[in-house]
Amino acid sequence: MKIAVAAETRDGEARVALVPELVGKLTALGYDVAVEPGAGMHALLSDDEYVEVGATVEADAIADADVVVSVQPLDVDRIRRLRRGSATVSFLPTTFEQAVVVDLRDCGITAFAMELVPRISRAQSMDALSSQALVAGYRSAIVAAGMLRRFFPLNMTAAGTVQPADVVVLGAGVAGLQAIATSKRLGAVVRAYDVRAAAAEEIRSVGAKSIDLELETLEGSGGYAREMTEDRAARQRDLLAPYIAAADALITTAAVPGRQAPMLVTAAMVEQMKPGSVVVDLAAETGGNVEGSVPGEVVRIGNAQVWGGRNVPSQMPGPASRLYAQNVVNLVTLMTREGAFAPDFDDEIVAGSCVTHDGAVRHEPTRTALEGEPA
Ligand code: NAD
Numbered sequence: 001m002k003i004a005v006a007a008e009t010r011d012g013e014a015r016v017a018l019v020p021e022l023v024g025k026l027t028a029l030g031y032d033v034a035v036e037p038g039a040g041m042h043a044l045l046s047d048d049e050y051v052e053v054g055a056t057v058e059a060d061a062i063a064d065a066d067v068v069v070s071v072q073p074l075d076v077d078r079i080r081r082l083r084r085g086s087a088t089v090s091f092l093p094t095t096f097e098q099a100v101v102v103d104l105r106d107c108g109i110t111a112f113a114m115e116l117v118p119r120i121s122r123a124q125s126m127d128a129l130s131s132q133a134l135v136a137g138y139r140s141a142i143v144a145a146g147m148l149r150r151f152f153p154l155n156m157t158a159a160g161t162v163q164p165a166d167v168v169v170l171g172a173g174v175a176g177l178q179a180i181a182t183s184k185r186l187g188a189v190v191r192a193y194d195v196r197a198a199a200a201e202e203i204r205s206v207g208a209k210s211i212d213l214e215l216e217t218l219e220g221s222g223g224y225a226r227e228m229t230e231d232r233a234a235r236q237r238d239l240l241a242p243y244i245a246a247a248d249a250l251i252t253t254a255a256v257p258g259r260q261a262p263m264l265v266t267a268a269m270v271e272q273m274k275p276g277s278v279v280v281d282l283a284a285e286t287g288g289n290v291e292g293s294v295p296g297e298v299v300r301i302g303n304a305q306v307w308g309g310r311n312v313p314s315q316m317p318g319p320a321s322r323l324y325a326q327n328v329v330n331l332v333t334l335m336t337r338e339g340a341f342a343p344d345f346d347d348e349i350v351a352g353s354c355v356t357h358d359g360a361v362r363h364e365p366t367r368t369a370l371e372g373e374p375a
Contacts, residue, residue, distance in 0.1 A: 001341060003332070004065035005055075007036040010072045012296075012310065014042035014317035017069040017090070019325045020049040026329060027054050030339030034061035043317035066341050069328050071321075073100045084108040087341060089328055091115055091128070092355055094366040095258070101366055104356040110343065111355045114327065116363065118352040119222060125330045126349065130174045131323035136312040137178030137253060140280045141167075143307055144249040145186050147278040147298075153187020164189050168247040169208065170240070170264050170289060171254030172199045175282055179251045181206040191243060194254075195225050195236075213239040220256070227256050237266060245272035250279045250304075252289035260287035267291045271302030284308030 003026055005018045016039050018026075023033050033055040037047060047057045062068045063081050070090040074082075076099065082088070085108055092113035094101055104111040114128040124130070145152050148165060155162040167183045169176050172194035180203065183190045190208035194200075197217040200210040215236060220226035228236065244250055244265060250273070255261050261283035270279060270290065279301075281293035288308065292301050296310030313320040335343040335350060343350045345357075354362045361367040368374075 001031045002065045003031045003033050004061035004068045005035040005039050006070035007039040014314045015071045015321045016040040016043045017071050019322050020053045022325045022329050023053040023055050029336050034058045036061050043321045076103050079103045110357045112353045113355050116353040123349045126327050128327040132313040133174035134178050135316050135320045137175035138182050140251050140282050141179045141182035144280045165248040167249045170252045172203050176253040180208045224257050241269050244269050253282045254289050265290045270304050273304045275303040277304040279304050279306040282309040
């Protein structure tokens with residue numbers, strides 16, 4: 001049985017799906033591990049480090065592999081080089097990657113999407129959305145602290161007292177809570193808001209003040225947020241405006257599964273911020289929480305520098321790869337029986353994360369999008 005680690009080919013992707021530290025876990029399960037040359041290069045992992053722990057480095061590693069692991073989905077050329085019946089494990093945002101899904105289906109590949117792993121407690125160790133959101137949330141606070149040309153913490157010195165920075169965080173899921181905790185550790189005064197009822201307690205537990213807008217909370221299924229009505233969104237923006245105007249740094253992390261990111265902050269609200277303020281929009285790539293933010297760029301709106309996130313976990317490729325690799329190893333382990341790759345489709349984690357199998361699209365919403373409603 002062979003696992004191949006694909007070199008990432010998409011622009012800006014610096015992570016790698018398996019790190020040398022975890023190769024031993026797969027060889028212990030009975031797999032041979034083959035790595036495409038340079039696969040770990042951008043995460044500062046050399047081919048030699050993989051060889052030292054028992055992997056091979058092969059230019060055509062994917063062609064005869066049983067399972068190919070990657071961070072981004074494989075491109076179409078490489079899917080066509082895979083053996084029929086083999087499996088892929090990667091992020092696979094099916095809404096945006098329909099051509100890839102069609103190829104995986106037509107080439108008879110069993111494809112698993114890390115973002116579809118159900119968020120149940122048994123699958124926490126396979127939850128790559130959470131592990132990568134942790135990295136993005138930490139990075140967002142560090143970016144804000146780096147761009148802000150003043151201290152985050154209070155400093156009481158013989159030369160006088162320097163007041164701490166005021167940081168506002170919108171969205172307190174995995175990334176937002178990590179942004180809050182990191183900003184707190186750096187000494188800022190942090191206020192945060194989230195639409196979920198449980199969020200206020202979670203915000204306080206990481207040391208921030210929860211902003212109470214006295215609006216109804218918005219709970220969707222599975223503990224996620226629901227989409228706002230336009231009226232609710234407008235009221236939320238009005239009530240948040242004074243908090244944002246008073247902030248030195250604003251970090252936005254809000255998302256609603258399967259939807260464009262909610263627009264929480266208009267350009268007019270950013271224009272009310274003080275000279276030297278910074279805004280970090282982690283949701284820039286999925287539509288943006290902040291009007292006018294651009295993924296991968298810093299733009300100026302009024303007095304503020306607005307940083308738009310683009311593949312933020314990849315900006316810390318070492319730790320992001322290590323965490324992602326552990327998620328992948330745990331999922332592959334779940335699907336291994338007696339040294340063979342044998343996914344059990346009666347297991348809700350396996351069934352839930354499978355997109356294509358045996359020439360068919362198994363993920364219901366994707367099948368409907370591609371093939372229409374069943375007759
Ligand atoms: P996410 O990335 O989908 O969204 C980020 C945050 O944005 C969420 O907290 C959401 O409530 C918030 N949000 C959405 N619309 C908003 C708005 N209009 N204004 C302000 N905030 C808004 O969420 P996530 O970080 O992936 O996780 C969301 C929830 O799922 C959390 O409660 C988290 O603890 C839970 N979770 C559970 C598991 C598990 O059980 N295995 C794993 C991960 C996360």
